Amino acid sequence: MTTAQIVSTAIFVVVFAMILLDRIHRTIVAMAGAAVMVAAGMLMGFYSQEQALHAIDFNTLGLLLGMMILVRILQQTGFFQYLAILTAKASRGNPWFLLVMLGTTTTVLSLFLDNVTTVVLIAPVTILIAELLGISPVPFLIAEALLSDTGGVATLVGDPPNVIIGSAAGFTFGDFLTHTAPVVLVAWLATLLLLRLLFRSELAIPPRNIDALMHLDENEALHDRASLGKTIIVLGVVVLLFFLHGQLHLTPAYIALGGAAAALLWVRPDVDETLPPVEWSVLLFFAALFVAVGGLEASGVLGLLAGGVAGLAQANLLAASLLVLWVAAIASAMVDNIPFTIAFVPVIQQLGHLGIPTSPLWWALALGAGFGGNATPIGSTANIIVVTLSEKTLTPITTRTWLRSGVPVMIVTCIVGSVLFALFFGWMNTP
Amino acid sequence: MITEVCVGECMKREVVTVTASTTVEEAARVVVQERVGTLPVIDKEGVLTGVVRLQDLLRIFMPAFVALLDDIDFVHDFGAMEEVRPETILQAAQLTMIDLAATPVAVEEDYGLMHALAAMVKHQLQDLPVVDKAGRLVGIASRVDIARAFFAPRFGDGLSP
Numbered sequence: 001m002t003t004a005q006i007v008s009t010a011i012f013v014v015v016f017a018m019i020l021l022d023r024i025h026r027t028i029v030a031m032a033g034a035a036v037m038v039a040a041g042m043l044m045g046f047y048s049q050e051q052a053l054h055a056i057d058f059n060t061l062g063l064l065l066g067m068m069i070l071v072r073i074l075q076q077t078g079f080f081q082y083l084a085i086l087t088a089k090a091s092r093g094n095p096w097f098l099l100v101m102l103g104t105t106t107t108v109l110s111l112f113l114d115n116v117t118t119v120v121l122i123a124p125v126t127i128l129i130a131e132l133l134g135i136s137p138v139p140f141l142i143a144e145a146l147l148s149d150t151g152g153v154a155t156l157v158g159d160p161p162n163v164i165i166g167s168a169a170g171f172t173f174g175d176f177l178t179h180t181a182p183v184v185l186v187a188w189l190a191t192l193l194l195l196r197l198l199f200r201s202e203l204a205i206p207p208r209n210i211d212a213l214m215h216l217d218e219n220e221a222l223h224d225r226a227s228l229g230k231t232i233i234v235l236g237v238v239v240l241l242f243f244l245h246g247q248l249h250l251t252p253a254y255i256a257l258g259g260a261a262a263a264l265l266w267v268r269p270d271v272d273e274t275l276p277p278v279e280w281s282v283l284l285f286f287a288a289l290f291v292a293v294g295g296l297e298a299s300g301v302l303g304l305l306a307g308g309v310a311g312l313a314q315a316n317l318l319a320a321s322l323l324v325l326w327v328a329a330i331a332s333a334m335v336d337n338i339p340f341t342i343a344f345v346p347v348i349q350q351l352g353h354l355g356i357p358t359s360p361l362w363w364a365l366a367l368g369a370g371f372g373g374n375a376t377p378i379g380s381t382a383n384i385i386v387v388t389l390s391e392k393t394l395t396p397i398t399t400r401t402w403l404r405s406g407v408p409v410m411i412v413t414c415i416v417g418s419v420l421f422a423l424f425f426g427w428m429n430t431p
Numbered sequence: 432m433i434t435e436v437c438v439g440e441c442m443k444r445e446v447v448t449v450t451a452s453t454t455v456e457e458a459a460r461v462v463v464q465e466r467v468g469t470l471p472v473i474d475k476e477g478v479l480t481g482v483v484r485l486q487d488l489l490r491i492f493m494p495a496f497v498a499l500l501d502d503i504d505f506v507h508d509f510g511a512m513e514e515v516r517p518e519t520i521l522q523a524a525q526l527t528m529i530d531l532a533a534t535p536v537a538v539e540e541d542y543g544l545m546h547a548l549a550a551m552v553k554h555q556l557q558d559l560p561v562v563d564k565a566g567r568l569v570g571i572a573s574r575v576d577i578a579r580a581f582f583a584p585r586f587g588d589g590l591s592p
Contacts (some may be wrong), residue, residue, distance in 0.1 A: 128496035134511025212510020218507035393495040
């Protein structure tokens with residue numbers, strides 16, 4: 001290894017360790033890491049400011065920003081509360097049906113919207129419903145996070161690792177629907193049955209007051225029907241364009257940002273209320289990580305890493321893909337799956353430069369990063385949010401409680417993923 | 432020019448106080464028996480270290496969704512939350528005033544009424560503790576105490592303290 005490679009690796013390892021330790025906010029860590037990486041790169045001549053700018057994947061950032069703005073406009077109409085109440089009432093207070101209804105609602109929303117936002121908006125209503133019924137919200141909150149994390153792997157826009165992978169690999173919305181979605185459907189159903197088994201004693205406790213749930217009027221939770229109608233139409237067009245973006249040669253970022261522009265123009269919300277809650281710190285975190293990983297790539301470290309695994313990939317692509325799936329899953333359980341994905345993407349790109357077919361490796365990364373995040377409370381941002389919200393109730397979710405359901409779910413979904421991946425390997429080997 | 436009185440002239444000097452180790456149950460009894468809504472927390476030297484309001488005591492028993500949802504107007508039937516829940520009583524039993532007390536906002540005796548009013552409005556206080564230079568609690572002025580002194584020079588004698 002050259003000195004540049006050692007220095008860039010050291011910077012990156014420190015950044016990753018500090019994100020893992022979580023003592024300083026991860027956005028601050030990533031921004032400082034990016035600044036140090038560029039400084040080291042300029043001093044030692046392995047990384048320039050221009051290269052750093054090019055390392056940022058603006059397609060990922062644009063897609064996330066556009067969807068964040070659309071969700072924010074939708075949130076202001078009270079739509080998420082409306083939907084949660086409507087579906088919860090359909091359960092008629094039966095805890096198992098309630099878990100299925102709320103879990104399905106959260107999953108369906110998170111197929112098209114960022115699942116972090118979905119969970120942020122559905123979880124408080126879930127706590128409301130559990131409190132009115134007089135039952136513990138814990139199984140429902142954990143189910144929503146696990147099911148939406150699992151479900152999000154099905155689509156290009158379902159979770160941030162897919163956005164990053166789709167952008168880097170050039171996969172379309174349709175590619176995800178034909179590759180990850182069928183695997184996710186099986187894994188999602190397995191998760192649901194597993195949750196029923198794991199929470200069987202909690203779900204057997206009968207609610208003390210079902211009338212209160214049935215007395216909730218979902219229509220009263222809607223603040224602004226006119227804006228809701230407009231936003232739903234815009235979102236419908238955006239989703240339709242996602243389906244067609246490959247044929248139309250439109251980037252997902254353009255569709256999302258164009259949709260955000262259309263919704264802002266049509267709905268005309270108060271900009272000072274709509275734009276500040278967009279998760280700017282998340283976008284900055286992504287951009288800074290792209291810059292830091294760009295330095296690692298420029299110094300040739302990721303090429304070395306790719307060279308190391310190239311032998312296995314050339315000898316047995318299926319084994320290499322399954323290795324990627326499980327390594328991604330275990331790494332995503334320990335750190336948020338986003339930094340891992342950003343760091344791993346250039347490794348697969350390097351393998352592509354060596355002439356190795358990368359499609360199965362991309363799909364394995366998507367499945368592993370998505371399913372692995374389920375294991376621990378810190379594995380995905382949705383998990384962190386659910387745990388934080390539960391701490392405001394009388395039944396906080398402890399790490400132990402989470403692991404009791406998260407680890408079995410991660411293992412089962414990864415096994416389902418691996419088996420289906422191996423069975424349909426020929427198909428996974430196409431984009 | 433009419434000069435206003437200062438806070439020291441309209442405050443009450445008899446103050447019902449609690450200490451950091453006062454339990455929620457004891458504090459609840461003080462509130463009900465003394466009919467006060469604000470409990471200044473003082474240490475051994477009489478220095479004001481915090482303030483607990485009645486709503487801080489009540490909040491322990493409130494459902495979590497009240498704090499988590501922006502809008503609760505659509506919830507008409509509170510269902511199981513209307514019951515006396517043993518788990519909230521257990522939760523309250525684990526707390527003392529040190530867990531509930533907010534950093535105190537206080538004024539000194541020689542502060543003007545406008546200054547005191549501004550502090551009350553800005554921090555949405557019902558009662559304003561008054562301290563000496565050493566931070567020791569010397570009195571408390573309610574909103575009505577201050578309003579009475581404030582309106583007197585403006586609307587006439589019937590309002591004089």
